Amino acid sequence: MAASPPADRVVHDRPFLTFARRNAIWGYLLVIPAMILLIGLVAYPFFYAIYISFTSRIVGDAGHWIGLDNFRYLSKTASFEKTIRNTITLVVVSDVLKLFFGLGLALILNEQLRARGMFRAFVLLPWAMPGFVAFLVWRLLFTPIGGGINLILSETGIDNSYIDWLGQKSTAMPAVIIATVWRGFPFWCISFLAALQTVPPELYEAAKIDGANAVQRFRSVTLPHLRQVILIVVLLSSIWTANSFENIWLMTQGGPSDATMVFPVLAYFGMQTQRLGEAAAVSVAMVPALLILVFLVTTLIEREDD
């Protein structure tokens, strides 16, 4: 019978790179490229922008730390309060309308229609069109003299005046919202359509047998299956809309009288004088609202998962 080695010898001979450790190190090595990319392309610019917003930096001059001065200046400008209000209005109203039209069309396109494939492709057209083309077309439609909408109104005898859709406080933001919704709703529609196709038909049949009407089937079967997709689409669309520049810039440049001024356009104006600190402060001012939104939506998604 061979003598077994003493216990301390066993511990001493155990290789440092055990199978588990080698696996762990290998795992970390594989993750490093992704980490480098995330830090270099996402985290560094993000935190650098936050840092710049606290400095007097201008193009060609590193500036110095000025604390909250840029934010103080921003809060005193007449445009800032309107910018907050307009950005919230644009995001909330656009999201509600995109949800309404996106979901409505998705429900219709989920039915057995003739030429359904063609209609599904057709819905994607606004999304597929380059943004600057889409918004320039909408600008032309809203043009007071010779614009498509006023032409329709005058040809049908409804109104012969030159309605300045983009030049009036009461109509400028609605006009921008209409164009934004038109361009963005296909993403919602296609996302919902994909989710609808994962709902087992047996559930609808069972609900029907139980006597549920169409509204009850929608509320008890369809909606629960769509909830996660709705949350994700709301999150993505809100971020995209809050950051959207070309819709406002091409249609109104933030006017008239700041009626459509939003954060990205305000930041762009800040860049015109090469005051990087100020421009960064405008962008950073929008971050807390988006962080709250991200936090809320991800919490809701996690709760759904649980």
Added chain:
Amino acid sequence: MTHISRRRFLGTTTAAAGAAALGSTRLTEMLSAKAAPAVLQEKAKLTYWGGLIFSDDANNLLTDTINQWGEDNNVDTEVVMINQNETNQKVSAAVESGTMPDALDMGLDLQLLLTNTGQLMELDDLYTKIGDAHGGWYASVDAAAKLAGATTGIPFGPSGNLLFSRQDVLEAAGLTPPPATWQDVRDWSKQAQKPPLFGMGLALSNVGDGNLQMSVLQSYGGRIADDAGTTVTLDTPETRTYMEWVTGAFADGLFPPGATTWDGAGDNTAYLAGQAIFIANTGSVHLAAAEDDPELDANTNFAALPAGPVMQVSPINPNVRAIPTSTEDPDTAKALIEFLANKDFMEQYLNVAIYGPALNEYASFAIFQEPVHAGLLNLVEHGTAPGAPDVYNTAYADFSANFIVPKMVQRVVVDGLSVDDAIKEAQEQGQLIYDKYK
């Protein structure tokens, strides 16, 4: 035979690939540094950013001339034509990344900003040399060239707004253009307009054209700031008189609908579409009309901007050629800029570009007998320095970039604010900007 496990193979190749990626930049630098023989390094390299203008002929002429000059002088030239609306952004990115060209065209606003941060070389010697060689600089150009605090740009194409009037429409109404005053513009518009042809095709929006209203305000005796250029002085009776003129005209329906949100091409489009009797434009509309609608061009009267009750304000913008301090070969860049001021090239260039003469010698060119160029010659001879009677400084440029005056007008005509409240708000917002530079 040594066994290489799959894991070891993957690990080795990943490490090698990583090392190669990390080392590639350095390797490239080393190779390029070693590979360039001395004889090749002697050939100078020069990158030039030209300002793209509406005339393709002018853009091509500038590019070809610089490249030909490069060939003749053993200089490897690269000419990049930049959309002038994007010069600011491109230059900002280039300054931050250290990739500025060796020389470039720019307007006064950008020149001022870059001069203040020490990004441009002082060119006093070159400025004097070129001036002496070509009959001297026009006084208005000379004044504008020194506004940046140092001579950091060589003017080549002064531009500014001219008043375009529909001669046919006005004569049919018994009026003979050009109108002498802004009040005439308003009165004549009321008399001659027949919608959809509106009288006053002047932008009131957040674009550069909207800042024409600053000049109109000044011609009414209003001032943006005091003589020291530090305290905003908008809240005055003169500003009120101006505001009554502009908001009254708006209330009378003399501005084409849409003027409060026009983009940079709004007035061009309105005039070319027959929707405006008067516009203020630097000349691009003339080029477009001459090509697409010669009848409209023939029916257009070109004149200096009208006067207000106090003075005539017709600012010139001295577009300049500048040399960044980052250039490694300032002598070559200076030689090119000196060459580009030569009479033969400038005569060809001004034939196709809508600019006035910067130097006295150029005034003899035949093109300055043509209506638009004659107007630009007149502008250079009698125009005012940028910002005048105000002090043109960085605060003034920031004030302009924030469109405080057009927004003051918008507050009344769009939001229905009283003139007094709009002026008070503009005064506060303007002072907020000026305070940043104290």
